Amino acid sequence: MPSVALRSLLLAACLCVLAAATPAPKPQPNANPVAPRDPLITPSTVEYHPSRTWKRPRDILSDLDGDVSSILGGLGSDIPSYVASGIPNFFQGFPTGDAVKSSLGLNDADLAALPTQVLNIDPYANFTSQGWNVRFHGNVYKQPNTSNATLEKLANDLFIYGTQLSSLPESQQAQARNLTAEIFVVQQGNVNVSTIHLEPSDSQGSSGQPGGGGAETATGGTQDIQLPYNTTAEGDFDVFVPIASNGLTNGNETQSVQRLNTYVGGATLGNGTAYLVPNEGLTVISDIDDILRITKIYEPEQGLLNSFARPFTPWENMPSIYQNWSTSLPNMHFHYLTTTPEQVTRNYMQFIYATYPGGSFDTRPLNFSNIAATLSIRKFLLTKIFETFPQRKFILVADTSNSDVMKDYPAMATEFPGQVQCIFLRNTTGTDPGDKFPYDTSGFKGLNQKSYMFFLNADDLTNLDIANGQCYNQSIPQNVTFSYQGLPDGLSDTTSINGSANGSSSAGVPMASVQTGLTFFAFVSAVFWQLL
C-alpha cells in the first residue's frame, strides 16, 4: 500500500514545488508538516529525490498513461498514471490473505475456528437459448475478531489523517473500526461454494428499494445451484451459471426485471438479490463516489473521513432523481458500477440499497490489484455488461473527476454503436472549488450532443425524456472543448498540450507555461497526496 510514507513524501514534494512556484495553489488546510508514520503494510515503491521531485521505478513508469503523463513528462516530471487518473488511492493495495494473518498475528487454529463469510455481490442475469444465466460474483473470507484497540491503531495509521480517531464522535469511530475490520479479513482461496439457494422475491427483494429494477414479483419455485469452480487464490468467484427455468418468465417475453433472493449455504452474511434482466430495455449504469454520495476524493482530509468515518451521505437530491426514473420508467434496470475495492462493497451496497433503487452491483475484484489493472477495471466491467445485454441500451452516469470514466464512457458509445442512450457527467469542478483535477473531454468528439450532458446540480437531470434519447437539457450551458479542461491558467491551451503529447521534448510547452506547469504538478501532487 503506497500509504503512509508515500503520503509524507508527496507532502514534502508538494510543499517543495509549492515553494518554487508562484502563484502557488492555495495550500490545503491540512498541509502542515507531518511526521512519517509507521508501520507500512507493504513497502512503498516510491523514492524521494529532494532536489527534484520524486520518481517511481521503471516498471511503474512503463504503465504511464498516454496523455496526462506526456504533458507532465514534457514538464520534466515523472508522474505515474494513477496519480493523473484520479483513482482514489486510499482505496489502493489493501492487505489480503497472509498479509492480514501476519499483521494481526493470527495462526491457523485461530482462523479455522472462525465462521466462513461470503460477500455475495448482487448479480445480474441474461436470458439465452439455454435459459437464465446468472453472473454470481463475490468473495469467500473469514473476519478475525480483532480488538477495538487494534482496529483503532490500524485506522489511525492507515485511514485517518490529520486527526486521531479518538477525537471523532463515537459513531464515526465505530464506523472507522467497522471498515477497518472489513478490510483486515482473510480471503479463502480454493474453496467450494457448494450451494447457492435461489427463491423468487417480491419486488422488494432482500435488498434495495421497491420499484426500479424489479417491479414484478418473480414466478417460479426455489432451486439450489453449485458454482462450477472453486474460489480463486484471492477467494473470489465470478462466473455465469445457468439456472433452471422452473416457472420463471422468459427474458424475451417480458419487459420486467425479475428478482430472486439468493442465499449462500454454509456461510453467515451470504444473502443477496439476483436481477433477471430482460433482453431489451434500459439499464442505468451508475458510478457512486461524488455522484450518488459525497466523497470529495479531491479534497484533503475530507475524502478519507468521508470514506472511513462519516456516515455515507447522498449528493444533493440524486435519490429523488433516481426514484423518479425508477417509477416513471418502471422497467429500468439499475446497475451500480464502482471501482471501489471489493472489501468495502458491503458498506456501499448498504448505503445504496437504503437510499437508491435496488440493482445489481460491481466493484473492483481482488485480482485487479496492480496499477495497470486498476486503470482497466472500469472498462473490463463495462464491456462485460454491454456484451451480456447486446439488445439493451445504457444510461451512463458519473462525474468528471475519474479519468477512466472520461475515457471509457464515450468509448462505449463508439465500440457498442447504438447501445449508449445517454451519458450524464457531473462537472465536479463547477460546484466544488476544491476539485483542481483536470479532465479530458476529447472522447466526446463526434458524439451527438443530444446524447450527453455535463451538469452542475442534480436538478439539471429533471425533465429529460430519457426513454426517447433526449438527454440534454438545453438550459444547461455546455463548454466542451474536446481536450483537457480544468487545467490551471496558462495550461488550458490545447496546442501546448498536443505539443507535449506528440513531441519528444518539452519544446511544445511554451516557457510561460512551465511555471504554471509546476503549479499544475503541485495541484496533482496535492490531489494525489489527499488520495492516499
Ligand SMILES: *[C@@H]1O[C@H](CO)[C@@H](O)[C@H](O)[C@H]1NC(C)=O
Ligand atoms: C423465447 O426464447 C425461448 C428460448 O430460446 C423460445 O423457446 C421462445 O420461443 C422465445 N419466445 C419468443 C416470443 O420469441
Ligand SMILES: *[C@@H]1O[C@H](CO)[C@@H](O)[C@H](O)[C@H]1NC(C)=O
Ligand atoms: C471477540 O473478542 C472480544 C474481546 O477481545 C470478546 O469479548 C468476544 O467474546 C470475542 N467474540 C468472539 C465471537 O469470539
Ligand SMILES: *[C@@H]1O[C@H](CO)[C@@H](O)[C@H](O)[C@H]1NC(C)=O
Ligand atoms: C468495540 O466497539 C463497538 C462499537 O463499535 C462496541 O459495540 C463493542 O462493545 C466494543 N468492543 C469491545 C470489546 O470493547
Ligand SMILES: *[C@@H]1O[C@H](CO)[C@@H](O)[C@H](O)[C@H]1NC(C)=O
Ligand atoms: C459493520 O457494519 C455492518 C453493517 O452495519 C455490520 O453488518 C457488521 O457486522 C459490522 N462489522 C463489524 C466488524 O462490526
Ligand SMILES: *[C@@H]1O[C@H](CO)[C@@H](O)[C@H](O)[C@H]1NC(C)=O
Ligand atoms: C475445491 O475445494 C474443495 C474444498 O473446499 C476441495 O476438497 C476440492 O478438491 C477442490 N476442488 C478442486 C477442483 O480444486
Ligand SMILES: *[C@@H]1O[C@H](CO)[C@@H](O)[C@H](O)[C@H]1NC(C)=O
Ligand atoms: C463442490 O462440492 C460438490 C459436492 O458438495 C461437488 O459435487 C462439486 O464437484 C465440488 N466442486 C468443485 C469445484 O470441487
Ligand SMILES: *[C@@H]1O[C@H](CO)[C@@H](O)[C@H](O)[C@H]1NC(C)=O
Ligand atoms: C438471509 O436470509 C435467510 C432466509 O430468509 C434469513 O433467515 C437470514 O436471517 C438472512 N441473513 C441475513 C444476514 O440477513
Ligand SMILES: *[C@@H]1O[C@H](CO)[C@@H](O)[C@H](O)[C@H]1NC(C)=O
Ligand atoms: C481477474 O479474473 C477474471 C476472472 O474472474 C478475469 O477475467 C480477469 O482477466 C482477471 N483480471 C486480471 C487483471 O488478472
Ligand SMILES: *[C@@H]1O[C@H](CO)[C@@H](O)[C@H](O)[C@H]1NC(C)=O
Ligand atoms: C449472455 O451473457 C453471456 C456472458 O456475457 C454472453 O456471452 C452471451 O452472449 C449473452 N447471451 C445473450 C443471448 O445475449
Ligand SMILES: *[C@@H]1O[C@H](CO)[C@@H](O)[C@H](O)[C@H]1NC(C)=O
Ligand atoms: C465545468 O464547470 C466549470 C466551472 O463552471 C466550467 O468552467 C467548465 O467549462 C465546465 N465544464 C464543462 C465540460 O462544461
Ligand SMILES: *[C@@H]1O[C@H](CO)[C@@H](O)[C@H](O)[C@H]1NC(C)=O
Ligand atoms: C421524471 O421522469 C420522467 C420520465 O423520465 C420525466 O418526464 C419527468 O420530467 C421527470 N420528472 C422530474 C421532476 O424530473
Ligand SMILES: *[C@@H]1O[C@H](CO)[C@@H](O)[C@H](O)[C@H]1NC(C)=O
Ligand atoms: C470553457 O472551458 C475552457 C477550458 O477549460 C475555459 O478556459 C473557459 O473558461 C470555459 N468557459 C466558460 C464560460 O466556462
